[in-house]
Amino acid sequence: MLYEELMMDSGMLTKFKVFKRITQINQSDISITQLSEELSLNYQQVFIIMNEINHDLAKVISTHPSILQKAGKIDSTNLLVTIDEYRYFLLKKSVPFQFILYFLNHDSPNIDDFCQRYYVSRSTVSRKMLPLKRHVKQYNLRFTYTEANLIGDERAVRVALFDALWLGTRGTIWPFKSVPREEAERLAEAFSEYFPLSRTYLGSKELPYFAAIFLCRTRKKIFVSYDERYDFLMQDNPYYDFERLNKELGPRQALPPKYTKGESSFIFFLAHYAPFYTLDDDPSLSQTLHDFSIRPNSVYELVQEFLDYAKINIFKKEPEVLDKPVLIGNLLNIAFTFYVLRQPFPNLQKLVELPRKKKKADELLETKIQVFFDEKVKEKEYKFIYTIKNPLVKMFKSVLLPVYDKPKHSEHLNIGVAFEHNFLLVRRIYQFLNDLGFVDSAPYQEELNEQYDLVISSSLLPRKKYPELPLYFWDLSYDEEELADLYRTLQQLFEKKNIVQE
Incomplete structure (x- = not known):
């Protein structure tokens, strides 16, 4: 199941899909009829949804211009709200997302307090959490409500929490009320040398999320135990500095000795838990x-x-x-x-x-x-x-x-790829680009901005910082039609680049 399907109810999910599609089309005259056919909805449904989206945009940015035009047309070139920002706007009303933020950010979370704060009933919470409950069950995790929490192997818990919060925000906001961003960034920086993520654009922004979750959980006295299966890698290995954590936390926040080893080893384990490597010289x-x-x-x-x-x-x-x-x-x-x-x-x-x-x-x-x-x-x-x-x-x-399945190729376009730092997420786009036969692709680096023909990014953060950057937004949950759109864009760039100037 895709992330949005776990977190959003059916009405919210439909709005998100419509918004996502008009963002991808990016035209001044999208017809509601066209959208309804593409999304298998009737005209009236799309008309109502578009009015709701238009109203939502004004809530995100009070001065946002209308994207609705006469004669049943939509002007998505007027959009000032990014897909990341709109996803988060919707998720702020999502019970599963609210529940995760609630038990992370509050000292004594419980279901009665949550229901009172968010004006929902226990039965509503149980019903809307069901897809997410089924998802985490495959990792032997489960949600508790009397004391609001996610329990199971704490290593899996923390990664599941990271997935939920990162995919809901994509770095556009800081969702941790109980942990200042600067504090998490300092902790992440202290251990950055262990993580391939730290050497790529979005990866460096993911690490503070991991650090914030670490701080949220340990401050609630929820700890990770040392696993003897780490021994061959970490025991008596000077590369893994088990003293570093408490040095960074300082005397006031230092962990007791019986927890330091487990928590330090978990940080080192995180550096290996996924196929992170994408750079040969890492x-x-x-x-x-x-x-x-x-x-x-x-x-x-x-x-x-x-x-x-x-x-x-x-x-x-x-x-x-x-x-x-x-x-x-x-x-x-x-x-x-x-x-x-x-x-x-x-x-x-x-x-x-x-x-x-x-x-x-x-x-x-x-x-x-x-x-x-x-x-x-x-x-x-x-x-x-x-x-x-x-x-x-x-x-x-x-x-x-x-x-x-890699054919011989000759490459001509210089493409930067700015995705979440996980080999399994970037492998498909790299394979697609390499299979075209006219593309050189590599992880995006800010210092190479002048050299790129195009930057393909799952976040619009680079465009905010560099408005002139040729950026192509790429939602990670893409379908085959979107691959066709990307191919057409790349083909046009390739032809333009190779025109002989007289």
């Missing part, structure tokens, strides 16, 4: 490859055995593609996370990517990876794979697919 990637390879451990052995298998059975004609540090580092992170947790784990990818029909290349690759893990699970050392084999296979496939 120092944290080099450190990961070093640390996993010099100490005996099942994770490194599993990945190496898989790569040996893949070079013979999957990439026989080009085995060298499996020697890429980024690919190996991402496989190590995935294997490490499943080795430690031994259950599915929250991730942004599932909340933003629309289900797609499986292609032959996907199916064939997945089958070959499945064969490897079907054999591995028979070995005593890898029996833990049995319960998480399916998600593990899919994650490995997601990392390998871009190099498995």
Whole structure:
């Protein structure tokens, strides 16, 4: 289920979809008839929704011009409110979103107080929370109401909370009333060297959210325990500084010794819990490859055995593609996370990517990876794979697919990609761009603004800072029609760039 489907009721979700579509079209004469046909709604429904959206825009910006025109037309070029801002405007009235913010930001949260504050009944809360409850259940998490909270493995809890708050705001506002942004930014900066996120545009903005959630939870005396499965990586490893946390928190906020190790290890675990690596020269990637390879451990052995298998059975004609540090580092992170947790784990990818029909290349690759893990699970050392084999296979496939199905290409356009820092989120757009045959794409860097033909971004923050930047907004939950729109834009840019000047 997509994020908005978990957080919004049906009426709210329809408004968001209509707003999203008029943002994408960006024309001065969009017809309501056209919208109703595209979105499978009748004319009257779209007319009413557009009037509501027009009214909402004036609430966000009091001087916002009307986007409604005569003869059933809409002028989306008049939009001053971004899709991120409108999503957040709607979510402020969403019970699931309100509930998460409530129990994070209040000292003694409980259902009666929540209902009183937000003028809702217990039955309404229970009903509107149902999709989100079902979603978190797959990670063995559950919401409680007498004492309002999300409980389960606290590591999964914090990642699930991050996903909910980041996707609801995309960095446009600071949702943590109990934690000043500056405080979270300082803590994030203190540990930034461990995180590949810190070296990319949106990734550096995600880290303070993780830090704020850390501070919210620990101040409520909700702590993470140390996991002995970290030992081979973190024990007696000077790279992981277990003294740094309390030094940064200072004597007044320092954690008791029995909690410091667990909380510090969780921060280090977060640096590995997803396939974060996208840059070959990332120092944290080099450190990961070093640390996993010099100490005996099942994770490194599993990945190496898989790569040996893949070079013979999957990439026989080009085995060298499996020697890429980024690919190996991402496989190590995935294997490490499943080795430690031994259950599915929250991730942004599932909340933003629309289900797609499986292609032959996907199916064939997945089958070959499945064969490897079907054999591995028979070995005593890898029996833990049995319960998480399916998600593990899919994650490995997601990392390998871009190099498995990559044609030869010649690139001409210089494209910057500013997405949330997660390999599984950016892999599809990179694969799409590379498959075109005339594109060079890489993570967006502000200092290269003058060199870009286009910046494709899931946030409009770069445009706010650089109004002249050629930016193409790309919602992470895109569909095939939007890929066609992007292709047309890129094709036009390519032709323009290659016109011979007389």
